Amino acid sequence: MSDLFFGTSLFEDFNRLQNQMSSLLSGSPSSLRAARAGTFPHINMGVTDDSVEIVAFAPGIDPTQLNVTIEKGLLLISGERQNAARSDNAEQTRTYAQERFNGSFRRAIELPRDADPDKVQARYANGCLTVSVGKRESSKPRAIAVQ
Template sequence: MKGSFKRFSSDVFPDFEWLQEQMDAAVRNFGVSSGIRAGARGTFPPINIGSTTDAIEVVAFVAGVDPQALEVSIDKGLLILSGERPAAVADAGAHKTVYADERFAGKFRRVVNLPDDADPARVEAKYADGCLRVTVMKRESSKPRLIKVQ
């Protein structure tokens, strides 16, 4: 056992990075994400969430989804994105062997927990180039303001 510790160099950080990569690779096969804020692998649609001083921005990457098939709603502090992505068109009469099928098809639903300063009465959703951008404005009362001293 004493000899097994000799293979570690004096700088152990590369060894820990290697171990982290190995652990990530091991759990990746089970659909578990190793990131603290990441969703499960294969979750559709992938989303980006950020904020400015005025709004919370959510961008959902919904390429291949008809904008009319998308539904955006807010209920009790939750932003709910749902819809359906059709299956890829296949040749009806041709025999086909599929080697990989990674494109998600079917109904989906993503739920985003909004912060307390989100104003559910002021929401805007726009679809362009396969991206659904939802802007939720922040409440005026939560924004910093300058108070004049008299």
């Protein structure tokens, strides 16, 4: 026989603790660059010597419904994602789970100071929006001749 006795199930206690921690931390991201739950589209962002590269994962969107603008150092991606193709008996179907986001969205991404808003290219292929923002010439590395 064990000397330890818990009035409730140990798993219930851990579950309650986990729920309390989740609710406590749910309002703040885990890092400065972390996205909140439900943020769409998800992005990857990186830099090269010549540009800032952003890839937004936005499958199932008509490229004509995407808007990409730069305003005050922010790259803004907005658009609308329509419902996926539905069956003929859609009005009789009651949805009880939906994991795919549908509707309007807007995502603002802060660009580095050396990004040049006059050098932007955007292309959409295979569900990914790739935006390339060139860097200002003054910010690129250059060799200095020593005399």
